[in-house]
Amino acid sequence: MHLGTSITQFIIEEQRHIQGATGDFTSLLNDVVTACKVISNAVSKGALVGVMGSAGSENIQGETQKQLDVITNEIMIRSNEWAGHLAAMASEEMDDIYPIPAKYPRGKYLLVFDPLDGSSNVDVNISVGTIFSILRCPGEGDAPSAQAFMQPGTKQVCAGYAIYGSSTMLVLTTGHGVNGFTLDRDIGEFILTHPNMTIPADTKEFAINASNQRFWEPAVQRYVDECLAGKSGPRAKDFNMRWVASMVAEVHRILTRGGIFMYPLDSKLKQQGGKLRLLYEANPMGMIVEQAGGVAWTGYERILDIEPTGLHQRVPVILGSKNEVETVVSYHQETVGKAA
Ligand code: P6P
Numbered sequence: 001m002h003l004g005t006s007i008t009q010f011i012i013e014e015q016r017h018i019q020g021a022t023g024d025f026t027s028l029l030n031d032v033v034t035a036c037k038v039i040s041n042a043v044s045k046g047a048l049v050g051v052m053g054s055a056g057s058e059n060i061q062g063e064t065q066k067q068l069d070v071i072t073n074e075i076m077i078r079s080n081e082w083a084g085h086l087a088a089m090a091s092e093e094m095d096d097i098y099p100i101p102a103k104y105p106r107g108k109y110l111l112v113f114d115p116l117d118g119s120s121n122v123d124v125n126i127s128v129g130t131i132f133s134i135l136r137c138p139g140e141g142d143a144p145s146a147q148a149f150m151q152p153g154t155k156q157v158c159a160g161y162a163i164y165g166s167s168t169m170l171v172l173t174t175g176h177g178v179n180g181f182t183l184d185r186d187i188g189e190f191i192l193t194h195p196n197m198t199i200p201a202d203t204k205e206f207a208i209n210a211s212n213q214r215f216w217e218p219a220v221q222r223y224v225d226e227c228l229a230g231k232s233g234p235r236a237k238d239f240n241m242r243w244v245a246s247m248v249a250e251v252h253r254i255l256t257r258g259g260i261f262m263y264p265l266d267s268k269l270k271q272q273g274g275k276l277r278l279l280y281e282a283n284p285m286g287m288i289v290e291q292a293g294g295v296a297w298t299g300y301e302r303i304l305d306i307e308p309t310g311l312h313q314r315v316p317v318i319l320g321s322k323n324e325v326e327t328v329v330s331y332h333q334e335t336v337g338k339a340a
Helices: 007-015 024-049 067-080 119-124 210-215 218-232 247-257 278-291 322-335
Strands: 054-058 064-066 086-091 109-117 128-136 158-164 168-173 179-184 189-194 205-207 240-242 260-263 295-297 317-320
Touching (some): 007 189, 054 067, 067 109, 109 278, 128 278, 158 278, 168 278, 205 247, 210 218, 247 260, 247 317, 278 317, 295 322
Parallel strands (some): 086 109, 205 260
Antiparallel strands (some): 054 064, 158 168, 168 179, 179 189
């Protein structure tokens, strides 16, 4: 029986292309993969094990934490702190960085993650996911600080997400394209099912939270109006709209069949800089999208070029099919210098 390529085999074979690889990265990635399997198991049991609903606490973003936010954060920490590959971790669910405890050896990588993206959907059984990004730790051996994480997205050595949907999948890039793996629960292993995922340059599907329409900047207003005008409008084609309120699900759809996802800056978000977080949402998803032939901008600049200023910094996000994102960006650039 043909077992297919497991993610373990895939990662080890990838490692062979990396000059001087010590196996550190491969082992780290396998620990992250294990954490995603444990999270998939916790999420899939849902109400059966009483983990739904609020944890009765708030994270630094001022968002009410779901019990599963806290549980999945714990799973990521416990699965990755002991092996000696990391200097520190950072998470949407933790105010500050998590330096590796002194009882464990300290390694040369940093792991930053959103342990359960879209968790507001978990009680209503809509797909959620784990987003992760791996950076090299500068100043190896020094006690890491939040400053060590302040690296642009172009410095990521790996980006990936797990999506806990009708099937559990893990999508990964180490800078050589994007590959998707499906969890075979019978053997407890992710199997390569979507090699070399690429995003079509054109699309007829856009994703935006239309309830924010009255706050949008003119460029976004113009773009969406043109999509809604359909065949008889300037785009001369009809569009479809999606909004799942789970970035992982939106990005996975775009990787699978194309599309554009927008959480743009708007007058309601101007103060905080945007809705989505740079380090553990925009950057990893931006790397994955670019590696799949797509584009990821804020509307004004390439997301991966942004020099971070804080662990929980927020940015606008417009990503997906190249030609469509470039259209939205061109509309933003036409408004630069004009009064809003
Ligand atoms: P809204 C989930 O909380 C998230 O961070 C992304 O996964 C998702 O795209 C967005 O926020 C949804 O935001 O305002 O539609 O609830």
